[in-house]
Amino acid sequence: MRDYDEITAFLGEWGPAQKLIFLLLTVSFIPNGFAPFTIIFVGDTPKHRCSIPGNLNLSQAWMNRTIPQVPGTQVQYSQCSRYRLDVIRNLSEVFPDPDLLNVSGIEEEPCLDGWDYSQDQYTSTIVSEWDLVCDDTWKEPFTTSLYFFGVLIGSASSGVISDRFGRKVVLFVTMALEVLFSFIITLSPSWEIFCLIYFFSGIGQDSNFLTAFVLGSELLQKSIRVAYSTLGIGCFYAMGYMLLPFVAYFVRGWRMLKLTLSLISLLYIPLWWFIPESPRWLLSKGRVKEAESIIRFMAKKNGITPPAVLFTDDELEHIQNKQVKSVPVTQLIKSCNILVITVISALVWMIIVIGYYGLSLNVPNLHGNDYLNCFLFGAIEIPANFASWFLLWKFPRRLSHSGILILSGGVLLFMNLIPSNHSTLSTVLVLIGKLGSTCAAIMLYVYTSELYPTPIRNTGFGVSSMTSGIGSIISPYIVLLGSYQEILPFIVMGVLMVFSGIVVLFLPETFNIPLPDTIDQMQKIKWCKCSHSDSTQTRENNVVILKEEML
Known part of the structure; x- marks a missing residue:
């Protein structure tokens, strides 16, 4: 009894149809290459120091003395504390020149007025916008972990969903959802809302990755599957990875960076009209005419005349029953x-x-x-x-x-x-x-x-x-x-x-x-x-x- 690979062997291994499918599916992995790593720039911590209110009327010399040095260093200043400003203000009225006394013994206090962030590298990150520093330093890795928790949920559910609704539908729905969440996240009014949207973005990211992996494996013949699963996916994933720092170099604000990357991902939605559904999945669901239509279209694209009858009743029954049950x-x-x-x-x-x-x-x-x-x-x-x-x-x-x-x-x-x-x-x-x-x-x-x-x-x-x-x-x-x-x-x-x-x-x-x-x-x-x-x-x-x- 012939299996699916034997029945469709007349299509050839590497015709125009397979080349187009290979190219379009591997190109769709580019957004997966930059999505997990945007937090490198979106969530980076700029150099910062305690903010000093301007109404204290301190001279520049005293302003420079308000931040204590980190013990054991000569040029590194504390990012989470300052000298008590009421003491500093009183001393500045008595000693106009701070070099006349040793300020290192003054009691310290936390950054009660917030922080000043360097803009040498970024105009804004989620850290500088929502002050995820010092006592709130844990929030930045928690944000990333929450994203990966979404990835875990997506990887655990994508197989079941794609088996139920189809590879192509799940691929493009999750791709669209990821673009949508990447756009909505730029409107986040708070860190909590950002985390919630970022979690859902993680679900879509891994779902479309795994679904595209399965779809390509089922559409391509045996000799091409290995190249697709390793070199094809891996190289285009790496291209997306390399694209991220290039875009981030020119877009230094986190909101605009996320928006730009979501617009790049949006370009892949039109692939819906060029990437077919998996004939294997269609056959497993009894949708024989749709599967035959795709196979005949691929044969036409390859300049091959397909057999008049693709599947006998016995072969259809064999293919449908061959699905391995969990x-x-x-x-x-x-x-x-x-x-x-x-x-x-x-x-x-x-x-x-x-x-x-x-x-x-x-x-x-x-x-x-x-x-x-x-x-x-x-x-x-x-x-x-x-x-x-x-x-x-x-x-x-x-x-x-x-x-x-x-x-x-x-x-x-x-x-x-x-x-x-x-x-x-x-x-x-x-x-x-x-x-x-x-x-x-x-x-x-x-x-x-x-x-x-x-x-x-x-x-x-x-x-x-x-x-x-x-x-x-x-x-x-x-x-x-x-x-x-x-x-x-x-x-x-x-x-x-x-x-x-x-x-x-x-x-x-x-x-x-x-x-x-x-x-x-x-x-x-x-x-x-x-x-x-x-x-x-x-x-x-x-x-x-x-x-x-x-x-």
């Missing part, structure tokens, strides 16, 4: 072997995402120009995509994945030994760490899909995706450590990545091994004693799954 998540704990693989995989997913977003969001804490550093962080993803594709093609999964993680983590830990005046070397090392984390994240998608058998592959992916979402929520707080000590985020991420590289070695190898279709065909963890006693349990699990599929 199984309960409890299936992942019924076998010790599956449980151990799931725990390790979920842990590695979470750590890699912490490293990826932790490094990406840490740009403001690096030496040098923020815009250039952000651009380099986006550009490094292009060689990372090619490197991951090459490693997946040529080398064993476990060793190559472990090696790239240990190398990346080791480089970040080595930064602790770099003198502070070697800023260029520090940036290069961070870029190497970023390349490694990106490469590891791409490889993990393939490795995870090869570890699980067909009946529980989507379930295993779902659990891993949820833990990666937890990692992205944690990552802004790793970045916050840099406000206490610059090297701390790199030490934490370096230790975690080296640890994950060691943990990966405990997983089974899947290189050049056929994808498992049953639980019995899964690779066994040799060091896990209970995996050898799981054969009876896995046979029982397979019987249960088979019965569920027959029903």
Whole structure:
């Protein structure tokens, strides 16, 4: 019995229709490249100091003495306190020249009149507009975490929604919603409203990413899917990433920056008339005529005459019944072997995402120009995509994945030994760490899909995706450590990545091994004693799954 790929093989692998679909879908990933990282510029903290009211009639010399120095430094002034102004005013009336006395012993007070923010780099950010500094410093990473919580909700729900309503509909509805929320957020009257809208924006961001990923995988033939899933998506995602600092350099206010980026995303809505629905999904819903119409249109675009009859009744029944039914998540704990693989995989997913977003969001804490550093962080993803594709093609999964993680983590830990005046070397090392984390994240998608058998592959992916979402929520707080000590985020991420590289070695190898279709065909963890006693349990699990599929 022919499956869908065999039936549509007459379309060819790389005709004009496939090229157009490949191009339009990969181009749609550009907004996904800049959306998660706009907070780098929208939520950056400008240099600031306590505001001093002008009605005190202080001389400029006394105004310069109202802010205490940070202990242990000569040129760094406090950003969260000032000398008591009533004392300063009384002293200024007695001593016109502040150099005549030592003001360091004066009692300090918080910034009761707000803050003055430097506009050397930004005209406004959410931090300067709503004073998210000092006692409210926690609000900035909380904002980012709330966005990633929305991403987690979107990734968890997008599959179910697209299975119900269709790939194309969900792709463009979520794309439109993301544009809408990006526009509405510019009207936020308060930080609380900003956070609420930003959360919903995160839901749309990941939903359209995953839906476009699935749609392309179902529209393109086997030989093109790998290139689409790695090089195509990855390179256009990186282009969006690189576009962000370019736009942010010329648009220095956060509201106008969000508006400009939303208008860029708006350009992708017309793709509705050029990107077709997935024929596979249409067939699974019994919408045969619509599926045939799309296939015949692609054949016409490729200059091919399609067969008079595309699907026989038996083939239609076979294709529709071939859809793999989901199984309960409890299936992942019924076998010790599956449980151990799931725990390790979920842990590695979470750590890699912490490293990826932790490094990406840490740009403001690096030496040098923020815009250039952000651009380099986006550009490094292009060689990372090619490197991951090459490693997946040529080398064993476990060793190559472990090696790239240990190398990346080791480089970040080595930064602790770099003198502070070697800023260029520090940036290069961070870029190497970023390349490694990106490469590891791409490889993990393939490795995870090869570890699980067909009946529980989507379930295993779902659990891993949820833990990666937890990692992205944690990552802004790793970045916050840099406000206490610059090297701390790199030490934490370096230790975690080296640890994950060691943990990966405990997983089974899947290189050049056929994808498992049953639980019995899964690779066994040799060091896990209970995996050898799981054969009876896995046979029982397979019987249960088979019965569920027959029903």
